[in-house]
Amino acid sequence: MGFPSSTCQGRYDQNKARTMLKLYLAGPEVFLEDATDMGRLKVELCARYGFEGLYPLDGEPVMAGAGGQGLSARIFGANLALIRQADVVLANLTPFRGLSADPGTAFELGFGFALGKKVAAYSNMPGDLLNRAREHIGAAQHEDAAPTLMADGLHAEDFGLFDNLMLAEALMSCDLPVKQAETPPADLFRDLSLFEATLEALADAQGSALSRAG
Structure with missing residues (x-):
């Protein structure tokens, strides 16, 4: 197995676990002015940890106008x-121009999950x-307003989750890392x-799985 088994649909055979995932x-990095450079950095970091990073193709043409x-x-x-x-969708779910993750990113995570891919994330x-x-x-x-009712007349979810429950539950079902900052960095998107x-x-999770596979 590439990663520990779970209720998530994604599964890998032992041969797949021994290849570069x-x-x-x-x-939302694709919307940065330096989107191409940011993508290059992320791909280089993936290689450093033994993965092949697949960076979305929309950044350069979108930013070029x-x-x-x-x-x-x-x-x-x-x-x-x-x-x-891909074998895994690794999503940056840092809130984008609002309360929640970039909607395109959320779609991509859900699409990958529906295909049976493992999903992981950070914020x-x-x-x-x-x-x-x-x-x-x-x-x-x-005075009689419920604690979850906001000033706009709509309720907010109250599950103690970092984002919408559909994203959070998909991630938790895969038993892969979901990292959240304790304090926001100076530059949220860089x-x-x-x-x-x-x-x-x-990488640690994959290494543990390989050890069990022998």
């Missing part, structure tokens, strides 16, 4: 093809979803220390 690197539905369709198809090639933002909602939206002010810690934990 491919990690699809999902995350190209547009149109034809381009978006090509990006969509290319990224899905990369996920199909450079501490805290749970409910408290972030209270900080950004504010709690409802009337700090790779937690990404590297996740790679190290993945």
Whole structure:
């Protein structure tokens, strides 16, 4: 087995465990001005820990100002093809322009999970979803309001999870690392220390599985 067995669909045979596993690197880094350089750094870190990093292809054309539905369709198809090639989807779920993970990243994690891939993740933002909602939206002010009701008239999830339960439960079912920062770094989307810690934990998990396989 490439990693410990779990309720997650993803499975690997012993021969696969002995090869370089491919990690699809999902995350909002593709929107950075230096998206290509960031992708190169992440791929290099993957190699350092014995993995092949597959970085999404949308960063460069998007940041270059190209547009149109034809381009978006090509990006969509290319990224899905990369996920199909991968053994693991490793997602940066740091909240992006809001309370929760980048929606494209969330889709890619769910798509990989539905294909039977293992999924792992990290977030450079501490805290749970409910408290972030209270900080950004504010709690409802009337006296009989439920603790989960926000000022916008909508409830926030209250499961003590770092993000939406569908993401969190998918990750927990795979028994792979889910790292969350205790304090936010100075640069939420360029700090790779937690990404590297996740790679190290993945390498340790694969090494343990190989030891058991003999």
